[in-house]
Amino acid sequence: MRKGFTLIELMVVIVIIGILASIGVPQYIKTIEVSKATDAVSLMTMIGNANRMYRLDNSPYYARGTITNTCNNNTCPVVTGSALQDKCRLIGCNYVAKHDWGKAEYDFYACDGGTGGRCCAAGAVACTRRKATGPASYTGWGYRLLDTGECKEFGAGVPTCPKI
Template identity: 35%
Template sequence: MAPASPQGPPRLACKQPLIRAAWHFCSLTLSKRHILIHTETNVLTRRETPRVTLTSTRPRPQGPSGSTRRSAGFTLIELMIVVAVIGILAAIAYPSYTRYVQEARRTDAMSALSSVAGQLERCYTVTSDYTAASCPSGTDIPSDEGYYLIDISATASTYTLTGKPQDAQSDDSCGNFTLNHQGVRGADGADCW
């Protein structure tokens, strides 16, 4: 298209010479509008009908590839919103998950204390003494899964077992678990057994 001349009327710029055929296109630039002048030939009557169509020169939005269609990617704002939502969910879920894992690991202390208490009771049944040579004794006996260390404090007629948390379980709110010869269970925290 030819640009409008500042001295006079806009010039007519044709893409092809006007001949007697269907669909001749020619455009005239006026300000920010195009006037599309073309002729149509009716197939039945063989008559040409002039048509004038106003079209806008405003460019259509284009993506980085030059296409006028909207690209299928995500904007930075959309990605940042997704990251923020994931961060909020993680901030809520992670503490709950760690608390759940610590509660599940408490069964390691409970089973170890019960197992040692059973061994001590069998020994007492045979020897009538919790400190006999055949009875388990000692300190820092690791539990089956290794999250607790078991301490045995025994006399001839009584015992107290203590399960001390270690490593990943050391910051558990229940702390030490205890079990004595009367079957009384205890813990440093509330509602742990």
């Protein structure tokens, strides 16, 4: 009598492993993406709250625009008028800590109630959107923080705003 597995037994095991992988891998990838979205919402909330504080100090101006690594080198000179809308002032004036914005999986925007970036909308003080470099089914994910403090999600299949 020979010891070992028959070809049929090995084929059955391979089919079962294939079925488990076809279910498990997509769920694993989605779990990773939801985790990245939660991190992005945390940073967006920090930016939004900082932008609301910034407006209190510089009324009637919100900072607005895409926050990038160049903002990490900004200072906080005394300015007036529309120069107060420079998004880099949030970091330069220490409303938001320096961060490696380029490594983030999401882009971040300071909004002034409707303008400031590709995901800003009426009433938003900050928003974030998944970079196009991610998996195609997740690149439309995005979130907005409204002036009321409410988080709103947008995009196809995006999970609801996580509780921070």
